[in-house]
Amino acid sequence: xxxLRDVTVRLPTTDGDVPVLxxxxxxxxxxxxxxxxxxxxxxSTLARLLNGLVSPTTGQVLVDGLDVARExxxxxxxxxxxxxxxxAQLVMPTVAEDVALSLRRHHPDKAERRTAAxxxxxxxxxxxxxxxxxxxxxxxxxxxxxxxxxxxxxPDVVVADEPTTLLDLRNTREVADLLFGLRQQLVLVxxxxxxxxxxxxxLLVDGGRVVADGAPAEVVATYRSLA
Ligand SMILES: Nc1ncnc2c1ncn2[C@@H]1O[C@H](COP(=O)(O)OP(=O)(O)OP(=O)(O)O)[C@@H](O)[C@H]1O
Numbered sequence: 001x002x003x004l005r006d007v008t009v010r011l012p013t014t015d016g017d018v019p020v021l022x023x024x025x026x027x028x029x030x031x032x033x034x035x036x037x038x039x040x041x042x043x044s045t046l047a048r049l050l051n052g053l054v055s056p057t058t059g060q061v062l063v064d065g066l067d068v069a070r071e072x073x074x075x076x077x078x079x080x081x082x083x084x085x086x087x088a089q090l091v092m093p094t095v096a097e098d099v100a101l102s103l104r105r106h107h108p109d110k111a112e113r114r115t116a117a118x119x120x121x122x123x124x125x126x127x128x129x130x131x132x133x134x135x136x137x138x139x140x141x142x143x144x145x146x147x148x149x150x151x152x153x154x155p156d157v158v159v160a161d162e163p164t165t166l167l168d169l170r171n172t173r174e175v176a177d178l179l180f181g182l183r184q185q186l187v188l189v190x191x192x193x194x195x196x197x198x199x200x201x202x203l204l205v206d207g208g209r210v211v212a213d214g215a216p217a218e219v220v221a222t223y224r225s226l227a
Contacts, residue, residue: 002028002050002157002187007059009045009208020045022209023059032186034196034216036223037205043189046205047159050187051079063157080155080184084162086139086146095137095145096121096130102152117152124148124178140171147178159187164195193220 009021021042035043048054049061052072061068068075083089092098099117100107107113121127124144129137137145143163150158160179164172176195179186188199196202202219204212204226212222 001062001064002026002185003060003062004046004049004056005060005062007049007056007061009042009049009054010057011045011054017057020208021049022207024210025059026203026210026213028185028187028201030185030200032180032188032199032201034199034202034219035187035189035205036191036193036196036202036219038227041205042208043205044161045208046203046210047161047187047189048081050157050159051076051081053081077153078155079157079159080150080153082147082150082158082160082163084165086142089146089149090134090142093133094130095126095132095134098134098145099149099152102149106153120148120152124151138171139166140168140174143167143171143175144178147175151182151184155184157185157187158182159189161189162191163188164190164192193223196220 004024004026007024010017011020035046037043045054049056052068052075063075063078066075090098092101096114096117099120100113103113103116107116118130121130126145126148164175167175180198190196197216197220199216202216203210204219204223212219
């Protein structure tokens with residue numbers, strides 16, 4: 001369960017601190033939740049609060065009752081975060097080494113770690129790419145690999161920030177099918193309103209506030225009426 005209690009976020013700029021998220025109180029216990037809204041509305045900020053990538057200026061963020069500010073490492077083990085641009089999280093030379101890096105705490109032994117990494121790659125249809133350079137992948141393969149790296153440690157929650165924005169239709173479908181097939185709770189930041197409508201609940205963020213919250217079809221209709 002994800003909870004924001006009276007959370008505000010102000011971020012520093014050259015003109016001083018600016019408000020990015022107005023006071024927000026939320027509980028999210030649905031399996032799949034979409035965050036939609038215009039560019040710069042505050043969706044990523046809201047998503048990033050959930051694993052401590054952004055800290056609340058006031059208020060508290062809780063994941064299964066754990067305070068993100070005080071129990072960051074435990075929360076980050078529970079909440080996997082997937083960035084829009086997989087380049088932000090693919091840091092090792094080869095595909096298998098990249099997944100193995102995610103598994104370093106679970107498998108201190110190098111050989112065991114590679115075996116576990118290969119099993120993860122197999123699960124997500126990437127086994128044949130194991131020894132390929134991460135720079136020699138298509139955009140879709142790269143996004144799937146980034147997700148595999150996040151899923152390797154079996155988090156309870158997956159937060160995906162526009163995971164299909166850089167992808168073509170076929171790869172969008174592949175990544176979306178993976179995300180919607182997960183047993184994990186999914187928080188999906190997206191401009192793809194079809195994907196938003198596959199969720200159980202949607203939040204519309206506008207000007208740093210959650211201005212609509214509920215059934216995705218209704219929230220998307222509100223969003224269209226504001227655009
Ligand atoms: N590190 C930062 N420092 C200062 N301001 C920031 C920072 N990160 C984001 N902002 C500002 O906060 C506001 C909300 O940004 P955020 O990235 O959360 O929006 P978003 O809804 O995810 O946008 P997009 O759809 O374009 O990704 C924007 O005005 C942005 O410029």
